[in-house]
Amino acid sequence: MYDKLWLIPFFPLLGSVINGLFGKKIKNEKVIGSIATLAIASSFVVSCLCFFTLLDDKVKIHQQVVASWMSIGQLQIDWGFLLDPLSALMIMVVTGVGSLIHLYSIGYMHGEEGFYRFFCYLNLFCFSMLMLVLGNNALVMFVGWEGVGLCSYLLIGYYFEKKSAGDAAKKAFVVNRVGDFGFLLGLFTLFWYLGSEHNVWTVNFVEISQNAHLLPAGGFVVTFVTLCFFLGATGKSAQIPLYTWLPDAMEGPTPVSALIHAATMVTAGVYMIGRMNGLFALAPTTMMVIAIVGAATAIFAASIGLAQNDIKRVLAYSTVSQLGYMFLAMGVGAFTAGVFHLMTHAFFKACLFLGSGSVIHGMHHGYHHAHLHDDPQDMRNMGGLRKKMPITFVTFLVSTIAIAGIPGFSGFFSKDEILWWSFGSNHGSWMLWLVGAIAAGLTAFYMFRLVFMTFFGEQRTDPRAKDHIPESGLTITIPLMVLGVLAVLGGYVGVPAILGGANKIHHYLEPVFGHTIEVNHIAAHGSHSTEIALMATSIAIAVFGIFLAWLMYVKKPELPGKFVGAFTGLHRTIFNKWYVDEIYDALFVNPTKRLGTFFWKGFDVKVVDGIVNGVGALVNLASKGLRYTQSGLVQNYAMTMVLGVIVIAAFYFFG
């Protein structure tokens, strides 16, 4: 079965090429959508086969080389794929969620101009993402890494005629480039160090983890390398300090936000750290930095999410916050928990985004019907939609409960494991736990604020549009229902031992992380009663958050206004995202622009153009003088010739 691995990225590439080349001629939306969806669904089928073969297999790590890429001296780089439990899980998530979102997009993107373009990019994205997770060496991963960045850029800028969309796309691309620079620097340093010091010339992941012991644990090199890789991860996975692009990325169509900016691409950083866990575990400093950045991002983004009114922006900050959790998990050595949260988050956050897309679709329909130009994404225009959109409402509610961390739903299991590890791990601390728990409370609050503002209470939509908001069609609701079910059940693969579960995912990922955890003595210590107490506390915090949201947005809707009145400054700061964009503009963007302007007007125009024009002017001036020798009189020329002869003769006789 493993020799069919190459088919997994191949199908989306094929779909992308077909739609990209012939989509304009095909025109028929059903055909275009079917090609794209079939392509990714085929990948899903192959992924399933590989996944289940791997489950029953004794050998857990398989490499398949398709072709040689470059061969330089002792360095051999292949187009190779690596299937181990980690990448198998990732391809299941990418192709599974990807298939559902493709199906959803057929309904959601109906009637959009450039329908084929959308599906071409979406398939191309799936191809790149699968290359990223399947690559058996860092360079193939980097190809995927850049590919998803490109597709992200293309899809954020899908509505390129809108300036804000174009700007958001550029921002995402540029910010990601900063991270990519870190990734490359880390890779080069690692490659150079292993090669020059130990004569191990390799970028292959399996070989890197086999040779990880050559790097002195906690030494400067491994710390530098992992910090560089982590910088790459912060760019791709929207962590402090490079998270600012993700909220702006919501300018893209909603399925894109669900697939790229929630479920798959933004988790690439987490995946990358998981893939190189052997290196990261050797650098305690880096681990600490990751844990702190993750926890800080979790609470920081959650705080911004409290005050946003755009339904997709709330979800965007929620994504940043949840990614922070994953990094927190990675940082405290809970690799399994991080990947587990990655998976459950993919389910419930994709469901939430698609649900918000369904709402926006309905609102847009209503406003379109009434010829209004209100913002269909503003939650202040919504309210009471649960009767109009029952399926969307139920799936959305289920996913919200899952993300809020209510027992029995997927988010609870994964988030609680992260919190437990952040407290009990020998890389963790109670402060990390506290920050994580508070962020969980904030998450519960703002997510239920979103649900209450959107689906409960009085409908605040313009009266002319309010009766024309339909439930979305089947292509939209089927993915919602599937993802809703997964959002509930997805967590049961990782029920912790303390709740009588088998923690299957832990055993499943053992071949990837087990060695690292054993060698580096990473473990979570603590009594069962502590674990239970922490669990109870985080549940209590989550329930309190939900209660507060209910109180403020259902029971006493006048409360938020009073609250804002009482804390105007704080509210304005949070509403304006802590002015981080403005600070970045002042610190980096504007100085860079000024530097660019200086080089343009100061250096290029004056110096470079000056030299070029000066040479021209000099030649012009010289010829202006010299042309007077061209008198047109034959005798002058003859005179010159004679003088020349005399000079030559004189030189001959006297020289």
Place this chain on the structure above:
Amino acid sequence: MISVYHYLVLSAILFSMGTFGVLTRKNAIVIFMCIELMLNSVNLSFIALSRHLGNMDGQVFVFFVMTVAAAEAAVGLALFITLFRNNETIEVDQVNLLKW
């Protein structure tokens, strides 16, 4: 006794006179005649040296030069006639169109 030395001096004098005429005279036909003078002064030195060295090459060269001079005369005079027809002058300082 007239030696080859005297021939060469005469040739140099004739050549210098011709050159001077070419550079100073305005009438194209006079310039042309001066050129003929230069050519024939060279012919003279050819002949003198040929005789002095007992080598026939110089005399052969003289025939070539005379042939070229004849051809030149034909072409040159034709040019002067055309020039005169167009400009009503053959003063070379009046003919200076080929300049900046």
